[in-house]
Amino acid sequence: xxxxxxxxxxxxxxxxxxxxxxxxxxxxxxxxxxxxxxxxxxxxxxxxxxxxxxxxxxxxxxxxxxxxxxxxxxxxxxxxxxxxxxxxxxxxxxxxxxxxxxxxxxxxxxxxxxxxxxxxxxxxxxxxxxxxxxxxxxxxxxxxxxxxxxxxxxxxxxxxxxxxxxxxxxxxxxxxxxxxxxxxxxxxxxxxxxxxxxxxxxxxxxxxxxxxxxxxxxxxxxxxxxxxxxxxxxxxxxxxxxxxxxxxxxxxxxxxxxxxxxxxxxxxxxxxxxxxxxxxxxxxxxxxxxxxxxxxxxxxxxxxxxxxxxxxxxxxxxxxxxxxxxxxxxxxxxxxxxxxxxxxxxxxxxxxxxxxxxxxxxxxxxxxxxxxxxxxxxxxxxxxxxxxxxxxxxxxxxxxxxxxxxxxxxxxxxxxxxxxxxxxxxxxxxxxxxxxxxxxxxxxxxxxxxxxxxxxxxxxxxxxxxxxxxxxxxxxxxxxxxxxxxxxxxxxxxxxxxxxxxxxxxxxxxxxxxxxx
Ligand code: NOJ
Numbered sequence: 149x150x151x152x153x154x155x156x157x158x159x160x161x162x163x164x165x166x167x168x169x170x171x172x173x174x175x176x177x178x179x180x181x182x183x184x185x186x187x188x189x190x191x192x193x194x195x196x197x198x199x200x201x202x203x204x205x206x207x208x209x210x211x212x213x214x215x216x217x218x219x220x221x222x223x224x225x226x227x228x229x230x231x232x233x234x235x236x237x238x239x240x241x242x243x244x245x246x247x248x249x250x251x252x253x254x255x256x257x258x259x260x261x262x263x264x265x266x267x268x269x270x271x272x273x274x275x276x277x278x279x280x281x282x283x284x285x286x287x288x289x290x291x292x293x294x295x296x297x298x299x300x301x302x303x304x305x306x307x308x309x310x311x312x313x314x315x316x317x318x319x320x321x322x323x324x325x326x327x328x329x330x331x332x333x334x335x336x337x338x339x340x341x342x343x344x345x346x347x348x349x350x351x352x353x354x355x356x357x358x359x360x361x362x363x364x365x366x367x368x369x370x371x372x373x374x375x376x377x378x379x380x381x382x383x384x385x386x387x388x389x390x391x392x393x394x395x396x397x398x399x400x401x402x403x404x405x406x407x408x409x410x411x412x413x414x415x416x417x418x419x420x421x422x423x424x425x426x427x428x429x430x431x432x433x434x435x436x437x438x439x440x441x442x443x444x445x446x447x448x449x450x451x452x453x454x455x456x457x458x459x460x461x462x463x464x465x466x467x468x469x470x471x472x473x474x475x476x477x478x479x480x481x482x483x484x485x486x487x488x489x490x491x492x493x494x495x496x497x498x499x500x501x502x503x504x505x506x507x508x509x510x511x512x513x514x515x516x517x518x519x520x521x522x523x524x525x526x527x528x529x530x531x532x533x534x535x536x537x538x539x540x541x542x543x544x545x546x547x548x549x550x551x552x553x554x555x556x557x558x559x560x561x562x563x564x565x566x567x568x569x570x571x572x573x574x575x576x577x578x579x580x581x582x583x584x585x586x587x588x589x590x591x592x593x594x595x596x597x598x599x600x601x602x603x604x605x606x607x608x609x610x611x612x613x614x615x616x617x618x619x620x621x622x623x624x625x626x627x628x629x630x631x632x633x634x635x636x637x638x639x640x641x642x643x644x645x646x647x648x649x650x651x652x653x654x655x656x657x658x659x660x661x662x663x664x665x
Contacts, residue, residue, distance in 0.1 A: 165356070165409040165439055166473050167596045168205035168253070169504070169586060170511045174481045175212050175234055176220060176558055177540045178514055183554030187542065189235035189243050195545075196246045198570065202517060202579065203586030206253035208358045208411075210481055212240070213259075216266050218327035219304075220532065220540075221257075222360060223264035227345035244353045253355035255409070260342055261364040262328040269341075270329050277316050284338050285329050286321035287313075288371065299373045300381040302326075304533045309381055321371070323364055323381045325533060333365040333393055343400050356401070356409035362438070363414040363425060366390030383415050394425060394437035411440040411475065411509075423470035435472075440509055443475050447483055451490040453627040456502070457602070457610040464507060464600050476506045479513035485539045488522040493574060494658040497581055497644035498625050501660035504585040505614065505623045507600040512582075515543050518570065519578035523562045531559065544569045581644065588642050588662070594619040609634055609655055621664040626655040638663040 173192060181190025189212065199207065211221030212234040221231070230240050247254040263270055272281040288297035288310075296310035296319055303324045310319040311326040321330045331338050346357065361382065366389035374384060394412075401408045414422040427437030443463055449455040467474045478486040478499055487496040496519055503510050522538030530537055537559055544565035545552030551565055562568060568575045589595045598616030605611045608628025614621045622636050632655050640651050643661040651663050 162597055163409070163434060163439070164205075164253070164407060165411075166509060168509060169203075169589065170206045170208050170255070170411075170509065171199055171202070171204040172208045172210065172480060172511055172513045174210045174514065174540055177542050179543065179545060180553045180557075181235075184233075185554045185557040186233055188233065189230065189239040193239070193243050193246050196243075196250050196252065200250035200252055201583070203583055203590060204252070204512065206255060206355065207247060208255050208511065209257060211257045211259060216264055216327070218264070218325055218533070222259055223262070223325070223328045224259050225264040225266040226268075227258075227342075228348045241352060248353070255356040255358055255411070256349055256354050257360060258346065258349075258357040258410075259360040260331070260333070261361050262322060262324060262330045265327045265329055269331075273329075274313055274316065274320070277318070283332055283335050286332050286367070286371070287316075287318045288321070289318055298371050299378040300371075301378050303380065303382050321367075323361070323385075330364070330367075334367070334369065334389065339393065339396060343396065346397065346400050350401070350404050350408055353406075354408070355406065356411075356439075359397075359410050359412045359438070361415060362394070362410075362412040363390060363416055363422075365393050383417065386416055386421060391425070391427065391437060394427060398427070398436055398438075409439040411442060412438040414438075414441045415444075417444075419466065420470050423466065423472040426470075426472050428471075440473065440475050442477065442511070443508075444477075446476055446478055446503075447480070447486075451495055451499075451627055453608045453610050453625075456625070456627060457605075460502075460506070460610065460612060461602050464602075467507070474506070474508035475511060476503055476508040477511040477513070478503055479516050479539065480511070481513065481540060482534070482536055483539060484522050485513070485516065485520055487516065487519055488538070492658065493519050493578070494644070497578065498627075498658050498660035500578075500581055500585060501623065501642070501644050501662060502625050504582075504589055505595055505612075505621070505662060507598065507614065513539075515568075517579050517582040518543065518568045518572075518575040520568050521562055523560050525560065529560055544572070544575075547572050584642055584647065592619065592621065593617075594621055605634065607632055611636070619664075621662050623660065623662050624655055625660040626657060629657045631656050636661070636663040638665055641665075 176187045178187040179191030179195045181188045213224045214226035214229045214231045215221045215223050269284050273285045291297050296308040300309040302309045309323050312319050322328050364385050366387035368387050414425045422441040425438050425441050426435040445459050449459045463474050523541030525537045541559050541562050542557045547566040547569045567573045594614045594616035598614035601613050603611040609626050609632050611624035626632050634655050640661045641664050645659050
């Protein structure tokens with residue numbers, strides 16, 4: 149199994165987002181500035197020096213906009229204001245400035261597919277069939293049997309994507325919760341209003357956006373039944389009109405000189421489907437739709453050589469085939485953390501080496517650098533409709549309880565939280581590893597931009613090389629529980645468990661090494 153990747157032009161500097169490492173902050177869980185047990189902007193500002201000290205380049209901040217929090221901010225009631233639980237617009241301006249002072253870019257989570265049902269646009273839309281904003285959302289008459297207009301099933305709960313509105317006698321569409329009505333992007337005023345929300349933040353200096361389920365914004369007006377029977381709309385809607393809408397969004401971004409970018413959450417999994425949302429044909433050859441699209445394949449892979457060997461190879465092959473720049477992530481706010489999924493701190497260390505040596509833009513999820521597992525959430529403490537509380541536990545900043553937070557915290561801490569604090573036993577050694585890897589990625593362009601080629605291996609080891617100019621590094625990960633001999637000559641430049649020593653030719657269980665000179 150050998151794959152050569154190329155396609156990187158070394159003649160012109162790469163755009164910043166190709167070379168960046170992003171750090172995702174889930175604001176409720178990150179840091180508590182005002183002592184109310186819920187994370188906020190003041191808490192993030194206090195921790196910006198820590199974030200910068202890790203050696204990441206940019207932040208992705210999950211939503212902080214005004215929201216009734218049915219989906220903890222992914223139900224936006226005002227795109228141009230900050231929810232009081234997080235602070236104020238002035239706090240956000242301070243955060244943007246503080247990031248920039250520390251050499252960090254900041255990207256916001258933009259939720260274009262749906263609003264909160266409390267957004268004034270929806271309040272107006274549902275007020276009457278004659279409302280001037282009626283068509284800003286997706287309203288339909290009941291189906292022939294008086295039930296929902298089609299067979300789409302919502303993402304949360306066992307329910308249709310439709311809720312009946314008694315007052316006006318029609319159903320409205322919501323791919324997620326009933327509290328998250330879908331906008332109708334086919335209405336030009338919606339498109340224009342949403343462009344304005346981007347401009348609002350770009351004018352305040354943000355460096356781009358993560359666009360929530362952005363592949364959903366265009367919908368076939370027929371809203372036909374899914375042909376194979378009731379099913380999830382989220383992973384099937386792939387409407388051509390969305391590409392025109394994304395080009396409109398890109399035009400807004402490109403009108404700013406500070407090169408703002410957009411990474412899209414595109415939950416479509418056939419080969420090349422997500423890459424098609426990057427577009428093509430723009431004069432700079434970087435695509436004319438999204439700059440990046442998340443690749444979720446690594447988050448689905450079990451800790452097995454066969455699975456990761458295939459995943460690493462497939463992501464690089466697709467990058468060549470679809471002429472796209474990949475992203476890599478192992479965790480985010482929607483999934484059990486990878487430390488939890490893989491089941492050991494050693495594996496999480498090896499995973500860090502794997503993640504930060506890919507030819508891709510990596511996304512870290514805050515807390516992974518502290519080796520955080522998921523919290524155990526007792527039934528009475530569950531708050532999320534999607535069962536994702538465990539990975540959203542508060543980050544322990546101090547060894548001693550309450551770990552830098554006011555009490556009670558909105559979710560419980562992980563077990564043995566103090567040891568995961570930056571000064572705790574596990575936290576300090578994991579952050580040290582992340583810092584060293586991020587530093588290596590900064591100082592060796594080969595890790596950011598170099599070509600990537602799989603190295604033939606046996607058994608439980610997966611290995612690949614990175615080459616750039618005259619520089620070469622070889623990376624090997626042992627996914628197994630036995631030591632494995634592997635012929636890689638050189639020094640361990642960095643590794644999950646040892647560094648700056650000659651490689652002795654044997655990879656220990658759950659160990660990863662970067663070998664070179
Ligand atoms: C994807 C987000 O990542 C998730 O957290 C959210 O619940 C849904 N989109 C709905 O906005």
